[in-house]
Amino acid sequence: MQQVKPAWRDGYYRAQVEAVRNLSSDMLEVILTPEKAWPSHIAGQHIALTIEVNGRLTTRVFTVVCGASFHRETKNIRLITKVNNEGALTPALSSITPNTWVNISAPKGNFTLPNTDKPVLMVAGGSRITPFIAMLEDAIENNLIHRAPVHLLYFAKPNEHVLQSELLALQKRANNFTFAVLTRQKDGDVKDYLSHFADAHWLVCGPNAMYEQVHEVAKLVRAPLDSEHFASLPTVNIESLSEKETFSLVHNGQHLSVNNQKSLLSQLQEAKQPVTYGCGMGICHQCQCVKKRGVVRDTRTGELSDSAEQLIQLCVSQAVTDLEIQL
Amino acid sequence: MLEAQLDAIKSEVKDKIGAEDAAYIRRIILIQRICEWSGRILLMLGFLQPLLWVAGVLSLAAAKILDNMEIGHNVMHGQYDWMNDSHINSKRYEWDIACDGASWNRVHNYEHHTYTNIIGKDRDFGYGLLRLSNDFRWRVKNLWQFATYILLSVMFQWGVSYHEMAAERVFFGKKKKNRKNQVTHSELKKHFFSKGARQLVKDYVLFPLLAGPLFLWVLSGNLIANLLRNLWTSTIIFCGHFTGDVETFKAEDCKNETRGQWYYRQALGSSNIKGGNLFHILTGHLSFQVEHHLFPDIPARRYREMAPKVQAVFKQHGMHYNTGSFWKQYTSVLKRIVRYSFP
Numbered sequence: 001m002q003q004v005k006p007a008w009r010d011g012y013y014r015a016q017v018e019a020v021r022n023l024s025s026d027m028l029e030v031i032l033t034p035e036k037a038w039p040s041h042i043a044g045q046h047i048a049l050t051i052e053v054n055g056r057l058t059t060r061v062f063t064v065v066c067g068a069s070f071h072r073e074t075k076n077i078r079l080i081t082k083v084n085n086e087g088a089l090t091p092a093l094s095s096i097t098p099n100t101w102v103n104i105s106a107p108k109g110n111f112t113l114p115n116t117d118k119p120v121l122m123v124a125g126g127s128r129i130t131p132f133i134a135m136l137e138d139a140i141e142n143n144l145i146h147r148a149p150v151h152l153l154y155f156a157k158p159n160e161h162v163l164q165s166e167l168l169a170l171q172k173r174a175n176n177f178t179f180a181v182l183t184r185q186k187d188g189d190v191k192d193y194l195s196h197f198a199d200a201h202w203l204v205c206g207p208n209a210m211y212e213q214v215h216e217v218a219k220l221v222r223a224p225l226d227s228e229h230f231a232s233l234p235t236v237n238i239e240s241l242s243e244k245e246t247f248s249l250v251h252n253g254q255h256l257s258v259n260n261q262k263s264l265l266s267q268l269q270e271a272k273q274p275v276t277y278g279c280g281m282g283i284c285h286q287c288q289c290v291k292k293r294g295v296v297r298d299t300r301t302g303e304l305s306d307s308a309e310q311l312i313q314l315c316v317s318q319a320v321t322d323l324e325i326q327l
Numbered sequence: 328m329l330e331a332q333l334d335a336i337k338s339e340v341k342d343k344i345g346a347e348d349a350a351y352i353r354r355i356i357l358i359q360r361i362c363e364w365s366g367r368i369l370l371m372l373g374f375l376q377p378l379l380w381v382a383g384v385l386s387l388a389a390a391k392i393l394d395n396m397e398i399g400h401n402v403m404h405g406q407y408d409w410m411n412d413s414h415i416n417s418k419r420y421e422w423d424i425a426c427d428g429a430s431w432n433r434v435h436n437y438e439h440h441t442y443t444n445i446i447g448k449d450r451d452f453g454y455g456l457l458r459l460s461n462d463f464r465w466r467v468k469n470l471w472q473f474a475t476y477i478l479l480s481v482m483f484q485w486g487v488s489y490h491e492m493a494a495e496r497v498f499f500g501k502k503k504k505n506r507k508n509q510v511t512h513s514e515l516k517k518h519f520f521s522k523g524a525r526q527l528v529k530d531y532v533l534f535p536l537l538a539g540p541l542f543l544w545v546l547s548g549n550l551i552a553n554l555l556r557n558l559w560t561s562t563i564i565f566c567g568h569f570t571g572d573v574e575t576f577k578a579e580d581c582k583n584e585t586r587g588q589w590y591y592r593q594a595l596g597s598s599n600i601k602g603g604n605l606f607h608i609l610t611g612h613l614s615f616q617v618e619h620h621l622f623p624d625i626p627a628r629r630y631r632e633m634a635p636k637v638q639a640v641f642k643q644h645g646m647h648y649n650t651g652s653f654w655k656q657y658t659s660v661l662k663r664i665v666r667y668s669f670p
């Protein structure tokens with residue numbers, strides 16, 4: 001089947017790479033043409049993109065950085081990502097050539113522009129400005145932005161603000177939209193700004209620490225809050241692995257706490273969870289399951305896994321971060 | 328020492344595994360599909376020219392062998408799980424033989440590969456039908472075990488399929504620690520019959536019916552293709568495990584064994600067959616049975632480059648590296664079967 005339709009895979013949609021462009025030294029823009037069957041997105045949603053990296057199917061989640069009307073008119077969607085040279089996927093993405101077929105998931109997530117008459121406050125951190133660009137683009141296109149003003153607070157490290165020219169262009173098209181480019185070092189915390197917007201509907205997208213600050217204030221002033229915050233992947237440092245640490249393990253909707261000293265298999269067994277297994281030494285693959293999220297360590301080699309969805313063998317895996325698996 | 332050396336061979340190869348191996352298995356799957364469909368079509372053209380029918384049988388047999396050996400066996404060992412491709416994955420792959428994939432996974436992948444040649448634990452040794460070493464008491468039925476062997480070969484896919492059920496009954500009541508029944512007996516039966524029936528219907532009802540008036544041509548073609556595949560796989564597997572100097576082990580010897588000792592047992596419990604490129608592919612690289620038992624989840628095509636290194640390590644430790652030509656290995660299997668027919 002894949003001979004006729006490259007990258008045809010059960011349960012995925014196909015998309016063809018239209019263009020790959022460098023926006024800056026480490027920002028990459030990818031334009032994709034999804035197949036017709038792909039259900040279009042709502043601005044702010046994300047997709048999982050799967051490409052083959054050295055024979056291995058590798059998946060990462062990306063925000064769709066364009067409005068639904070852009071997709072309708074051009075048949076294309078736009079993704080923007082920071083290239084992480086150590087990462088598994090983004091370096092490969094930068095060398096992908098136009099016309100290649102890749103796989104994408106249906107659009108997911110409910111971080112979208114709220115249907116409200118209140119003013120809207122957007123708070124973005126770092127490269128997580130992308131869903132807001134999509135929302136603004138669609139809102140302006142569909143004349144929704146006239147209802148109430150939209151203000152965006154955009155935090156990043158000095159000189160790491162991206163897509164500023166696009167923000168300016170959006171601001172020109174809609175006089176109801178304003179934004180402020182801020183750095184914590186110079187302008188202080190996000191908290192200092194929030195009090196001015198107590199009557200707005202808040203949207204936050206950024207690192208966890210920022211989300212927590214905003215969340216705290218939102219509770220105080222009872223501002224409605226929508227958020228999308230990816231607990232950024234903890235950086236794993238090999239020395240710390242020998243110290244006993246406890247992580248949370250989510251499987252089939254249940255929560256368990258596991259440590260990094262024993263194999264996941266033995267800890268699941270101790271917790272009387274229904275696991276199948278055989279050899280207990282990594283040969284038979286009976287104990288294999290899908291890891292949805294998190295990093296594990298192979299006890300045989302000490303190798304660390306990828307952080308994305310992957311098959312792992314429970315009997316030779318130890319937790320290195322919080323995990324989610326499917327038994 | 329042995330452990331470290333073999334681990335080093337493994338990790339060196341592991342670092343190289345990548346796009347090439349993914350492309351290889353996809354190519355083999357493509358070839359298998361082409362063989363299968365051209366075989367099925369040629370079978371129906373037999374009335375034009377009987378030679379076309381013969382070509383069809385051979386092509387279909389080749390497809391079935393590839394599916395069984397280089398694709399099914401190896402994929403189900405998890406050799407390609409790293410690809411993250413749910414179609415080429417040990418949990419999902421279902422092969423074109425009577426044996427339910429999951430059952431094979433339990434018996435072969437777990438028992439046979441963990442407890443290789445430990446009498447009483449590895450139920451593959453002799454399949455409970457043949458007496459292949461002095462570890463078993465001689466019984467009268469062993470007198471005609473050569474005939475049993477031939478029958479087993481002819482029916483091999485059914486033997487493999489029945490294996491887990493037969494074994495469960497044998498061990499019934501004697502539940503060993505560490506052997507937890509993951510599947511109930513009724514489920515076992517259900518899987519056995521449903522998978523078996525599907526195979527029978529496919530080869531002996533569905534495709535022959537599709538051929539309409541050529542019903543018998545296609546039916547007999549499928550029968551012969553299955554037979555050829557059974558004989559081939561059985562022969563290769565016997566050559567890999569039951570040549571003259573393969574050793575057996577006792578359960579006591581293997582308690583708390585280290586990884587190195589496990590390697591050692593794997594090494595002495597299996598034997599290789601020499602041959603050419605095509606031969607290796609058709610055996611699913613089980614002609615490198617020694618390497619396969621040492622590294623069951625390394626993509627099988629890599630065994631070729633590992634073999635000389637493994638052999639060198641064995642030599643250094645004064646261990647016997649069991650290899651030989653097909654005929655040498657096969658005669659030694661036959662001798663073993665005959666030898667243990669008698670007390």
Ligand code: FES
Binds near residue numbers: 279282288315
């Ligand atoms: S139990 Fe055999 S590989 Fe994990």
